[in-house]
Amino acid sequence: MAKDKMFKKILVANRGEIALRIIRTCREMGILTVAVYSTADRESLHVKFADEAVCIGPPPSKDSYLNIPNIIAAAEITNADAIHPGYGFLSENSKFSRICAEHKIKFIGATPEQIDSMGDKSNAKDTMKRAGVPCIPGSEGLLESAEQAKALAPEVGYPVIIKATAGGGGRGMRIVWKEEELDALYESATKEAEAAFGNGALYMEKYIEEPRHIEIQIAGDQYGKVCHLSERDCSIQRRHQKLMEETPSPFMTDELRERMGEAACKAAAAVAYEGVGTVEFLVDKHRNFYFMEMNTRIQVEHPITEEVIDYDLIREQILIAAGVPITGKNYYPQLHAIECRINAEDPFNGFRPSPGKITVLHTPGGHGIRVDSHIYAGYTIPPYYDSMVAKLITTAQTREEAIAKMRRALSEFVIEGVKTTIPFHLRLMNEENFIKGNYTTKYMESFDLSE
Numbered sequence: 001m002a003k004d005k006m007f008k009k010i011l012v013a014n015r016g017e018i019a020l021r022i023i024r025t026c027r028e029m030g031i032l033t034v035a036v037y038s039t040a041d042r043e044s045l046h047v048k049f050a051d052e053a054v055c056i057g058p059p060p061s062k063d064s065y066l067n068i069p070n071i072i073a074a075a076e077i078t079n080a081d082a083i084h085p086g087y088g089f090l091s092e093n094s095k096f097s098r099i100c101a102e103h104k105i106k107f108i109g110a111t112p113e114q115i116d117s118m119g120d121k122s123n124a125k126d127t128m129k130r131a132g133v134p135c136i137p138g139s140e141g142l143l144e145s146a147e148q149a150k151a152l153a154p155e156v157g158y159p160v161i162i163k164a165t166a167g168g169g170g171r172g173m174r175i176v177w178k179e180e181e182l183d184a185l186y187e188s189a190t191k192e193a194e195a196a197f198g199n200g201a202l203y204m205e206k207y208i209e210e211p212r213h214i215e216i217q218i219a220g221d222q223y224g225k226v227c228h229l230s231e232r233d234c235s236i237q238r239r240h241q242k243l244m245e246e247t248p249s250p251f252m253t254d255e256l257r258e259r260m261g262e263a264a265c266k267a268a269a270a271v272a273y274e275g276v277g278t279v280e281f282l283v284d285k286h287r288n289f290y291f292m293e294m295n296t297r298i299q300v301e302h303p304i305t306e307e308v309i310d311y312d313l314i315r316e317q318i319l320i321a322a323g324v325p326i327t328g329k330n331y332y333p334q335l336h337a338i339e340c341r342i343n344a345e346d347p348f349n350g351f352r353p354s355p356g357k358i359t360v361l362h363t364p365g366g367h368g369i370r371v372d373s374h375i376y377a378g379y380t381i382p383p384y385y386d387s388m389v390a391k392l393i394t395t396a397q398t399r400e401e402a403i404a405k406m407r408r409a410l411s412e413f414v415i416e417g418v419k420t421t422i423p424f425h426l427r428l429m430n431e432e433n434f435i436k437g438n439y440t441t442k443y444m445e446s447f448d449l450s451e
């Protein structure tokens with residue numbers, strides 16, 4: 001591409017491992033970086049690795065990493081020509097995306113319109129249905145009242161699920177097994193959604209009982225071209241927090257990948273998607289798949305895709321934002337990759353957060369091992385943010401080898417001073433049904449977590 005079109009300096013509006021991940025790619029591309037940090041993150045690696053760093057406020061996220069005026073001011077002071085938001089924080093904030101544009105700063109992510117249309121789940125579903133993407137049968141748009149919901153539910157067929165249109169992450173969501181429960185569950189879902197999102201609107205779907213969560217990575221450029229980059233299986237989660245992801249999905253077939261990939265491309269094309277994104281699907285035991293949500297950001301689990309197709313997704317985000325066209329060809333997994341999220345949490349005590357100082361650290365290494373992390377010996381994990389401290393990724397020719405490598409890498413990994421989820425992952429890698437690839441989103445409900 002023409003050198004003068006490429007960004008000269010990118011402000012990274014995030015912290016932790018993803019801030020480092022973005023800074024590393026920028027460095028490889030010859031792009032200068034600006035880190036922003038809260039006073040709790042003064043000693044963080046992203047601050048040390050960036051070319052410049054600006055303090056944007058006190059520890060609470062709302063005063064720092066979510067503080068739009070301070071972040072825009074930091075970009076203007078340092079003359080950054082683009083902002084990469086990472087994941088979480090402002091990554092799917094349409095107002096922020098719009099304010100960046102108003103300040104002639106390129107937001108490396110979706111347009112405000114795309115963020116808004118995918119952020120409203122009922123509206124997103126409507127768009128996808130019209131584009132010919134398979135959706136779960138349910139209400140046409142929003143529910144008007146509990147009465148209307150009660151009239152509709154037998155048509156949809158119990159069990160049904162009512163969901164907050166502003167939701168995600170399971171909040172404002174209720175499973176209804178029979179009519180007698182509907183009034184109370186409708187009431188509590190709408191109240192929860194109103195409190196959490198300031199929007200109590202609900203919609204209804206048939207409840208899919210033991211689904212897998214399989215998502216397709218997609219990319220779209222500024223010229224309307226889209227492609228898919230295969231799937232990730234994210235079914236192993238607890239309270240809507242993913243614990244481990246892998247690609248290919250053990251449930252996948254070549255034929256299903258083709259159909260889901262095509263549907264994901266349709267979804268991306270329907271909104272003229274610009275950037276990299278993810279289309280989430282629920283897949284039932286008959287391998288029927290249904291659109292669930294579209295994420296307009298880079299995701300935590302993106303490295304497993306990078307490993308199996310040998311492709312830097314952050315680089316691709318930056319190139320697309322700078323106006324470089326994509327080829328439009330799809331990517332298929334050549335290897336198997338697994339990611340274990342290492343959190344500073346006690347897996348034997350309800351995954352209770354365990355912030356504090358890391359006294360001893362030894363990270364695993366060797367062939368097929370990748371550790372994306374911002375921690376170091378002597379680092380203090382602050383209590384204010386996400387408890388993820390590292391992503392351990394193994395890659396091999398087969399699933400069996402990737403699991404064997406993960407067991408080996410987990411057993412080498414030493415983090416002292418705080419509790420971590422390493423022992424949980426070791427147990428997971430040795431569990432019979434996991435080894436068989438026999439798991440759904442219900443898997444963790446019956447996982448033995450006694451010490």
Ligand code: MV4
Pocket residue numbers: 136161168169170205206207208209211212213234235237240282292293441
């Ligand atoms: C569903 C479902 C079953 N049937 N919708 C959870 C969060 C939100 N994004 C959608 N979710 C679900 N929607 C229908 N019609 C089950 C879930 C669900 C789930 C989905 C993916 C991964 C983990 C999950 C855990 C519990 C429930």
